[in-house]
Amino acid sequence: MSDYYNPKRSKKYNYGGRYWKLSRSKIDLFLECPKCFYIDNKLGTKRPPGYPFALNSAVDQLLKKEFDLLRADGGTHTIIKEYGIDARPVNHENLDEWRENFKGVRHTHKKTGITVSGAIDDLWINSKNEYIVVDYKATSKNEEITALDKDWQDSYKRQMEVYQWLLRKNGLTVSDTGYFIYCNGRTDVEKFDGKLEFDITLIPYVGNDSWVEETISEIKELLEKDEVPKADPECDFCNYRKRVNELLDKF
Numbered sequence: 001m002s003d004y005y006n007p008k009r010s011k012k013y014n015y016g017g018r019y020w021k022l023s024r025s026k027i028d029l030f031l032e033c034p035k036c037f038y039i040d041n042k043l044g045t046k047r048p049p050g051y052p053f054a055l056n057s058a059v060d061q062l063l064k065k066e067f068d069l070l071r072a073d074g075g076t077h078t079i080i081k082e083y084g085i086d087a088r089p090v091n092h093e094n095l096d097e098w099r100e101n102f103k104g105v106r107h108t109h110k111k112t113g114i115t116v117s118g119a120i121d122d123l124w125i126n127s128k129n130e131y132i133v134v135d136y137k138a139t140s141k142n143e144e145i146t147a148l149d150k151d152w153q154d155s156y157k158r159q160m161e162v163y164q165w166l167l168r169k170n171g172l173t174v175s176d177t178g179y180f181i182y183c184n185g186r187t188d189v190e191k192f193d194g195k196l197e198f199d200i201t202l203i204p205y206v207g208n209d210s211w212v213e214e215t216i217s218e219i220k221e222l223l224e225k226d227e228v229p230k231a232d233p234e235c236d237f238c239n240y241r242k243r244v245n246e247l248l249d250k251f
C-alpha cells in the first residue's frame with residue numbers, strides 16, 4: 001500500500017468522529033456521487049486520491065511568495081495592473097491559518113452542526129473594502145486559457161463559491177467576483193535549458209453561493225441515513241468494480 005492511501009482509516013475521521021469535517025472537496029464529491037461520498041464519509045473508505053503533483057505545489061508556493069512580498073509593502077502586482085483590476089493583495093490576521101490545508105477557513109453551520117472548511121490560496125481587497133478570493137491553478141495546455149468553459153471546470157467555480165461563503169460566514173464583506181490565476185506551462189519554446197516558462201492569465205469569475213447552505217442540509221440528511229445511495233449507472237469506476245466482483249465470484 002502506498003504512503004498516500006489507507007483504505008481502512010481510523011473511525012475518528014468518519015462522520016460523527018472527532019476529526020470529521022466537511023471540506024470543500026467533500027462537498028464536491030457529494031455533488032458528483034452521493035454513493036461514493038457516503039462510502040467515504042460514513043463507512044470510512046475513500047477513493048484512492050489523485051497523487052500529488054509536485055510541480056503544481058511548486059507553482060503555488062512561488063505565487064504565494066510573490067504576492068506575500070507585495071502584501072507586506074501594500075503594493076500591487078503587474079498582472080493586476082495589466083488586467084486593470086481594482087484590487088491589491090491584502091493581509092488579515094487569520095490569513096496564514098486560512099491558507100493551511102488541514103485548517104483553512106472554517107464555519108460551523110448552525111442548522112446541521114456541520115463544520116465546513118476550505119483552504120484559500122490568496123486574499124485581495126478592492127477599493128470598496130470588499131475582500132476578493134483568489135485561487136491559483138497550474139497546468140500545461142496548448143491553447144491559451146482565458147475562460148472556465150469546460151464542464152470539469154465547474155468544480156473550480158463551486159470551489160470559489162464555497163470559499164466566498166466561508167469568508168462571509170467569518171464576518172468578511174466579500175466581492176462576488178473572484179479570480180483564478182492560471183499558470184500554463186509552455187511547450188512551444190525552442191529549448192528547455194532546465195527552465196519551465198509559464199503564460200499567466202487572470203480569469204474573473206462571478207460566484208453565487210446560494211446553493212451552499214441547502215447542499216449542507218442535504219449532506220446531513222444523507223449522512224443520518226443507514227442506507228447506501230444508488231450508484232450512477234454511467235460511472236466507469238462502478239461498472240469496473242461490478243465486473244471485477246462478477247469475475248471473481250466465479251472462483
Ligand code: SF4
Nearest residue numbers: 033036232235237238
Ligand atoms: S457510481 Fe460508484 S464508483 Fe462511481 S462515483 Fe459513484 S459510487 Fe463511486
